[in-house]
Amino acid sequence: MLRTHTCGELRMEHVGTQVALCGWVQRIRDKGGMIWIDLRDRYGITQLILEEGQTAPAILEQARILGREFVVKASGEVIERKSKNPNLPTGDIEIKLAGLDVLNPAKLPPFLIEDETDGGDDLRMKYRYLDLRRGSVRRNLELRHKVAQQTRIYMDGQEFIEVETPVLIKSTPEGARDFVVPSRMNPGEFYALPQSPQTFKQLLMVSGFDRYYQIVKCFRDEDLRADRQPEFTQIDCEMSFIEQEDILQMFEGLVKHLFKTVKNIDLGEVPRMTYAEAMSLYGSDKPDTRFGMKFVELKGLFDTVDLTSGKNFAVFDNAELVVGINAKGCAEYTRKQIDELTDWVKRPQIGAKGLIYFRHNADGTLKSSVDKFYSEEDLKQWSVRFGTEPGDLVLILSGEANKARKQLSELRLEMGSRLKLRDPNQYNVLWVLDFPLLEWGEEEGQPEQGRWFAMHHPFTSPKQEDIALLDTDPGAVRANAYDMVINGTEVGGGSIRIFQRDLQAKMFGVLGFSPEEAKAQFGFLLDAFEYGAPPHGGIAFGFDRLCSIFGGADSIRDFIAFPKNNSGRDVMIDSPSTIAQAQLNELKIAVK
Known part of the structure; x- marks a missing residue:
């Protein structure tokens, strides 16, 4: 083996040991009389130190021509690090360099090989073999x-x-x-x-x-x-x-x-949960149950009493389903915020024709976007159905049942995200x-x-x-x-x-x-x-x-390790690609 240890395993108990490491140059800091090199491999990063008067001149000279991602072998003694780095497992030690061999030089990579890289998705996919060197x-x-x-x-x-x-x-x-x-x-x-x-x-x-x-x-x-x-x-x-x-x-x-x-x-x-329950309560057969906002019908298949009829509001009267969610604590949303939500559900990807809402204000009053058609007594019945409390905002969609459920499901997920209720560190399995x-x-x-x-x-x-x-x-x-x-x-x-x-x-x-x-x-x-x-x-x-x-x-x-992009292409190896006419002839395939 060219190395005695990896770049992630040396600790204080190794102080005084002669070691040999192999890896890629992550970064170099040259302060004139002192040079520090971060050497990286799959297992971690170890700092190398060179010092005028302590390190052989030839090694200092060679260190100064190194570039990022050069492949090197470094040998020397493990010493205690004066300025420790608590963010690195190897941050208590460093290697006092006694030997440095360049195993292979490298071109300057097209993006930073670090967790916080400056490379975009397409660039990193083109050079995936470099992207795979990043710790993340x-x-x-x-x-x-x-x-x-x-x-x-x-x-x-x-x-x-x-x-x-x-x-x-x-x-x-x-x-x-x-x-x-x-x-x-x-x-x-x-x-x-x-x-x-x-x-x-x-x-x-x-x-x-x-x-x-x-x-x-x-x-x-x-x-x-x-x-x-x-x-x-x-x-x-x-x-x-x-x-x-x-x-x-x-x-x-x-x-x-x-x-x-x-x-x-x-x-x-x-x-x-049964499929029927999932569709009724969440409008989806794969519901995110990390948060509530279950569906409540004002009119529809699972509704026992239609709370929308007889008011001459065509949007509800002509709908197969009128269904909504209670966004708790959102009654203070401004008209601008609600208009933005309305525009969001009207996007082609969602396809709703509009959004109805009513607020349960902090003072206990009820206010809706359809006050012209529905009285405060009507809204009180809605409030009971949705279980609202002062401070809540109810968002309602209507239309053909399957479409309205799908649209409201998307709105529910969007509200869950906006209200930071979809915690990636919480796992709800169902x-x-x-x-x-x-x-x-x-x-x-x-x-x-x-x-x-x-x-x-x-x-x-x-x-x-x-x-x-x-x-x-x-x-x-x-x-x-x-x-x-x-x-x-x-x-x-x-x-x-x-x-x-x-x-x-x-x-x-x-x-x-x-x-x-x-x-x-x-x-x-x-x-x-x-x-x-x-x-x-x-x-x-x-x-x-x-x-x-x-x-x-x-x-x-x-x-x-080597994914395709959103067009199904591997931009690193440029695949799919055309093949030779001789291969097509062998396969009896004619390409126009």
Whole structure:
């Protein structure tokens, strides 16, 4: 080894020891008679000291030609540091330099290799190998490593076996778009990269591997945002001879284990909420429960008494739903602040037509933006419904039910952020259960042809008591499905699977597959179910999302070594890119 120690391990007990360190020059401070060099490696930073009359002239001369990010080997004696740095683990010592070898010089980097860098996102992505030297990025990847390590420890302790499933598979019509890979040996035919190992892990259950997991790469050709990448990682799991409760207990245990070992947080029991409750109270199937502001209806599906009718206010009279939230302590918002909120909900991304409000003033009086239509007695009933107190502000949206709920959900999250109620150091974990099995939608490119789509995927089992509804009322069928939500982010989802051939064939039929299409796409799975498929179910966690939540970040890109940008490009290696015509010819692909 070129080094005896790393740049992060030397302490006072090493004083007097002769050592050799290797790393990158973080910074140099030359005060004429004294030179200090901060040497950095993956493990930390150690200060080197050179002094006129104490250090050999040749070493002083060599130190003065060093630049940032030069790769060097430094040797000398560990001494106690006169001016200690309490912010560094190595801040009590320094190295009295006796030898200095330049292992490789370096160009001046295009941005500062420090936690507080001056490099923008695009620049840092172009030089990602330099960005990875920064302590903050390194710590993110160390956290990712620990989450993976502790996942394997827990799963091994529960007798799961890690099995690798294929990366070149068959394209399927359900779900997001596939990335496809042309086959040279089978012209005109294509592999697909897996969106998940779903069918393979079910086949492993048929094979008798009753507890499987895999930390696996998956691929989806979809529009990107902060929490999406074209390639991402899942903790993929499946179990046999279980019911839903067994899955919930097992993987609640995994999440508790990760919180304890990675964050030293005792999570406690994870609460549960049905999909219907989540949509009614939060307008979202992944509610952020770190703060209140639950939805309250003045008119709508869950409202027992319509408190808006008979006042000739068309905005409410013509609405399917009138629903609001109580922003406690916000009655002092100025008209300018409320106008700004109104503009916020009217943005195209939200799509509301306006915002109604009423204040419960500090003196107990009630004042609304619709006083022309609603009396103080009406507002008193509203106040009771919302549970307001002096100082509260109620914000109300109306319209078509699904749209109004989604719009108010976004407004609720925005108010939570503005009021600093979404503390990244607080973790609210939640199970959401009993999703609808199916949702009605239009075929892409064929807006006149609506059909049922699987809300999760076509292998999800319906609730036993709802199976008969597949023939009469498919939209009312509940799925044996569950999601785990942390702080308003879905981090995992799964279901109990269909394991009988007849029920799986029936499900394909409800989804619009002809028997021939079902056999062509999934005949291998249907056939396997005839050879003794056990009851089984599973779950997959978004590994990148889990890491970003543990790291208190919004974007998963910070926890991926070499991520793509928001256009799905790797700007460092300039990918995707064109390929040579000879390769296209071999693949029998014509590019216009």
